[in-house]
Amino acid sequence: xxxxxxxxxxxxxxxxxxVQQAQAVDNAWDLDSSLLYYSEADDRVSVTKAMAFxxxxxxxxxxxxxxxxxxxxxxxxxTGAVKSQSSSVTSFTGAxxxxxxxxxxxxxxxxxxxxxxxxxxxxxxHGLNRTDTISYGGSMSVEKDYxxxxxxxxxxxxxxxxxxxxxxxxxxxxxxxYRKTDGxxxxxxxxxxxxxxxxxxxxxxxxxxxxxxxxxxxxxxQLNYTLSYSDGYHTDxxxxxxxxxxxxxxxxxxxxxxxxxxxxxxxxDSRMRHAIFTSMAHQYGATGETxxxxxxxxxxxxxxxxxTIDLRHRTPLSSSSYxxxxxxxxxxxxxxxxxxxxxDDGTNPVVLPEYASADYRLAATTGLTLGAxxxxxxxxxxxxxxxxxxxxxxxxxEYDETAAIVLQxxxxxxxx
Amino acid sequence: xxxxxxxxxxxxxxxxxLYNAAGNAFKTEQVNAWERNILARDDMQLDADPVRTxxxxxxxxSKEASTxxxxxxxxxxxxx
Amino acid sequence: xxxxxxxxxxxxxxxxxxxxxxxTAQKAPTFSLDSDNGKISLNQYKNKLVYLxxxxxxxxxxxxxxxxxxxxxxxxxxxxxxxxxxxxDEDRASAARFLKSHPANFKIAYDPDGSTPGAxxxxxxxxxxxxxxxGNIILTHKGFKETQAPELEKMIAxxxx
Numbered sequence: 001x002x003x004x005x006x007x008x009x010x011x012x013x014x015x016x017x018x019v020q021q022a023q024a025v026d027n028a029w030d031l032d033s034s035l036l037y038y039s040e041a042d043d044r045v046s047v048t049k050a051m052a053f054x055x056x057x058x059x060x061x062x063x064x065x066x067x068x069x070x071x072x073x074x075x076x077x078x079t080g081a082v083k084s085q086s087s088s089v090t091s092f093t094g095a096x097x098x099x100x101x102x103x104x105x106x107x108x109x110x111x112x113x114x115x116x117x118x119x120x121x122x123x124x125x126h127g128l129n130r131t132d133t134i135s136y137g138g139s140m141s142v143e144k145d146y147x148x149x150x151x152x153x154x155x156x157x158x159x160x161x162x163x164x165x166x167x168x169x170x171x172x173x174x175x176x177x178y179r180k181t182d183g184x185x186x187x188x189x190x191x192x193x194x195x196x197x198x199x200x201x202x203x204x205x206x207x208x209x210x211x212x213x214x215x216x217x218x219x220x221x222q223l224n225y226t227l228s229y230s231d232g233y234h235t236d237x238x239x240x241x242x243x244x245x246x247x248x249x250x251x252x253x254x255x256x257x258x259x260x261x262x263x264x265x266x267x268x269d270s271r272m273r274h275a276i277f278t279s280m281a282h283q284y285g286a287t288g289e290t291x292x293x294x295x296x297x298x299x300x301x302x303x304x305x306x307x308t309i310d311l312r313h314r315t316p317l318s319s320s321s322y323x324x325x326x327x328x329x330x331x332x333x334x335x336x337x338x339x340x341x342x343x344d345d346g347t348n349p350v351v352l353p354e355y356a357s358a359d360y361r362l363a364a365t366t367g368l369t370l371g372a373x374x375x376x377x378x379x380x381x382x383x384x385x386x387x388x389x390x391x392x393x394x395x396x397x398e399y400d401e402t403a404a405i406v407l408q409x410x411x412x413x414x415x416x
Numbered sequence: 417x418x419x420x421x422x423x424x425x426x427x428x429x430x431x432x433x434l435y436n437a438a439g440n441a442f443k444t445e446q447v448n449a450w451e452r453n454i455l456a457r458d459d460m461q462l463d464a465d466p467v468r469t470x471x472x473x474x475x476x477x478s479k480e481a482s483t484x485x486x487x488x489x490x491x492x493x494x495x496x
Numbered sequence: 497x498x499x500x501x502x503x504x505x506x507x508x509x510x511x512x513x514x515x516x517x518x519x520t521a522q523k524a525p526t527f528s529l530d531s532d533n534g535k536i537s538l539n540q541y542k543n544k545l546v547y548l549x550x551x552x553x554x555x556x557x558x559x560x561x562x563x564x565x566x567x568x569x570x571x572x573x574x575x576x577x578x579x580x581x582x583x584x585d586e587d588r589a590s591a592a593r594f595l596k597s598h599p600a601n602f603k604i605a606y607d608p609d610g611s612t613p614g615a616x617x618x619x620x621x622x623x624x625x626x627x628x629x630x631g632n633i634i635l636t637h638k639g640f641k642e643t644q645a646p647e648l649e650k651m652i653a654x655x656x657x
Contacts, residue, residue: 003488010479029481049474055442060643103593125483130496130620138442162494162620163447190452206484212462214447218454222462224493226485251440276424277485281460298482314459316452322459332481362481373468382458382464402479410467433537449621450584450613456554495557495621 029056034410041403044110045075061127067120069142074114078399080239080265080342080358083109087249087259092191093181107242107259117143131158137171145237147176154208163214167224171206177233184237187266188352191240201232221280227273234267241265241358243342244351247366260344265357267337273300290314301327303336304362320377326388330367338362340396365399371406381413449494456493497516521632524548524625525615530603536605538631544578544654546627550613552584553594555621556636561640562598569602573634575656582607584621625657 020312036049044372054066087107121139126323129135137152150173157166162166178184186195211225243261279294314324337355344350371388388406447455452458463469477483477485524546528537538546549565551558562581569579579602585591586608595604607613616625619638626635635651637644 027422032467036471049471051467051470053470060641069470158621161447162449166464212448214455215442217447217451219441220455220460220462221442224485228484267479273483274424275482275485279462279486280441281464283454283457283460284441290457292464294486296485298481298485299480302481308482330424330480330482331474335481361479365480367480369425384468386468390475404475404479406471406475408468408471410465446528448610449609449618449623450552451549452621453552453554453586453590454587455587456556493621495555 014352016254029415030053030055031123031415032410032412034408036406036408038404038406040075043074043076044402045404047071047073063125065121065123065125067122069117069141071117072115073117074112076110077238078110078360079108080241080360080398080414081107081262082242082244082257082259082398083107084242084244084257084259086256087262089259090192091194092262093194112240115144117141117146117408132156132162139173145178145180149174152206165212167208167210167212169206169208171208173204175201175202175232177202177203177237179237184233184235185264187235188263188356190250191262191264192293200235200237202230202232202234204228204230211244218283219277219280222278224275224277226275226277228271228275229273230271232269234269235265236267236357237264239265239357239359241339241342241356243344245344249301250324257341261342263342263352263356265323265359266355267357268302268355271300273298275299290318303334304332305403306330306332317362322375324375324386324388326369326371326373328367330365330369330392332365334364334395335362338396340398358398360394360399360402361396364390364395367392372389378411379413381411383407384410384412392404452493456495461492512581521630524627524631525612525634527582527588527605527607527612529607529612531603531605535604538564538580538627541578541580541631542631543576543627545652546577546615546622546625547577547624548650549581549622549624550584550616550618551581551622553590554585555638557640558594558622558624559598560622560642564642564645566601566639566647572652572656577652577656580601580605582612584610584613585606602613626652628655 011155032053034227035052036047036051038045038047038049040046048071050070052068053064057063084107087108091107113232119139119141119224121137123135123137125133125135133156135154136157137154139148139150141148150171152169152171154167154169158164159338176199183198184196184200185191186197189195206226206228208224208226210222212220212222214220240262242257242259242261244257244259246255247258249256275295275296275298277296280290281291281292282289292310294308296306296308298308299305301381308328310326310328312324312326314322316322335357337353337357339356339358341358342350342352342356367390369388369390371386373386375383377383378385384407386408390404390406392402394400394402458464463486473486524538528535530536530643546551547565547568549561551561565579565581568577581600581602582605583591585608588608591606612640622640623636624637624640625633632653637648
């Protein structure tokens with residue numbers, strides 16, 4: 001049996017796939033602890049994350065992973081409403097509680113929030129024989145307005161010469177979504193009616209099939225296909241969309257939006273996604289430089305297609321330290337039901353679409369990440385520190401840019 | 417659905433040819449069990465840093481509309 | 497005189513003998529490799545039970561196997577056991593670094609070109625072979641885990657009797 005460390009994705013609530021690594025434990029426990037700080041420009045979202053990933057052998061055939069995550073999030077987040085100095089909306093309950101506007105006041109295009117999230121994931125890897133391994137995983141994530149529970153099973157088979165690995169996995173998760181103070185708003189209802197319904201529920205199912213191959217002494221690559229289907233509540237219970245009219249200020253001759261109505265957004269009840277992911281690691285050069293190149297093609301039935309390219313290049317500085325620059329390029333098309341706002345030109349009656357969202361995350365977006373990581377062996381463990389700058393440009397969205405920095409420090413150590 | 421399938425097939429084929437076009441990197445050679453010194457290195461694992469990957473996946477999942485795709489890998493030292 | 501039925505019987509007997517013969521004792525391939533003190537070859541230990549191990553600095557289970565090998569060399573060395581551990585690192589420096597943190601009380605040979613493991617049909621790292629005084633491989637142990645140590649030691653002790 002091969003000892004396998006399986007990585008879990010608590011956030012996406014699906015536990016697909018596991019990552020095979022060179023054996024790192026020999027009756028020793030491996031603990032990787034990390035602290036991450038994420039902060040957006042313009043006083044938007046800030047997140048601090050503390051993580052602990054523990055791996056250990058339970059027997060000759062069994063390895064377990066226990067992953068713990070604690071997040072604290074705060075800041076201001078866009079609601080989806082347009083920025084307007086003249087709004088007819090008189091009452092609106094934002095993310096943090098009551099927040100109202102007086103007749104003819106400014107719209108609520110962003111609201112403050114704060115939340116704490118705790119997540120735990122457990123995986124048990126069992127070697128059936130020298131080539132086959134089965135992994136079972138369970139996870140749970142809880143915050144003030146969201147709960148997620150997931151389970152997964154992965155089966156992997158090595159070829160006899162260990163140059164190829166075939167993997168097949170299935171995962172399922174159950175999510176509960178609601179607002180901190182009450183349930184979920186009636187989709188596309190007027191915010192002033194304050195129609196609150198019960199909590200939202202969603203079931204997700206995922207399937208993954210993958211092959212990895214050792215091409216030669218210096219190259220290894222993988223190719224995966226993932227299919228996901230989710231059914232239930234997909235709407236963001238805090239997000240809204242404005243009904244607007246362009247009005248000319250007779251004095252300044254400038255045009256500005258005036259918000260006439262505000263509705264809660266509505267997203268479809270189901271979502272089918274496909275992703276093809278390929279990745280390779282290659283060593284070259286006399287000094288042992290390595291590069292990692294990833295590409296992902298994603299598409300779903302909400303009309304979103306995206307491309308992601310990720311490149312890392314590691315240069316050893318000494319036998320125990322390295323520097324690794326990183327670049328990531330991302331591009332997504334907008335969701336079919338994405339709208340900047342609902343236009344009301346005053347002549348025709350407004351007909352609301354079946355689904356509508358002004359959430360900038362569903363807009364056509366281009367993202368670029370530039371970062372670097374420094375690693376050094378210290379006190380028998382591995383210390384890494386990295387910084388990244390991310391910039392997203394959103395098309396046709398009231399918030400057309402999101403910029404953030406990421407700082408992370410991690411330390412991995414083996415305990416006998 | 418048909419378009420998607422065509423797209424996927426095209427991508428798989430083109431990525432394979434892209435792989436081969438990359439030349440040396442993807443030249444298939446026999447690798448014996450005792451020749452895995454480079455493949456055994458931590459930075460030659462398909463997921464070289466699970467904590468970092470997990471963190472990034474969460475950031476991008478929260479801010480973008482795409483999810484997942486990343487999965488299993490082999491390689492490594494092939495020991496035991 | 498040439499008797500057809502006798503010939504047939506002879507052929508039949510030959511066939512049965514070949515087919516039902518036990519798995520032929522495999523002769524351990526010879527080698528002559530560098531060590532820290534001159535050359536090491538298998539026939540230098542003709543009157544010993546040889547435990548031949550293939551290892552490398554990048555092979556993590558090798559750390560546990562070294563602990564095991566030190567123990568059994570100490571326990572059975574005077575009973576006729578000799579451990580020879582062939583290093584397969586491409587550069588001597590990596591092997592030296594490993595030996596500094598995991599010293600060995602048994603013989604170390606160096607095969608940076610990797611010609612010996614091929615002859616032994618090595619499929620996984622590490623692998624060890626128990627070779628008797630007649631030069632036959634009597635046991636092949638693939639991989640290494642601490643939990644396998646007691647069973648392996650028992651088989652070595654049995655072979656020494």
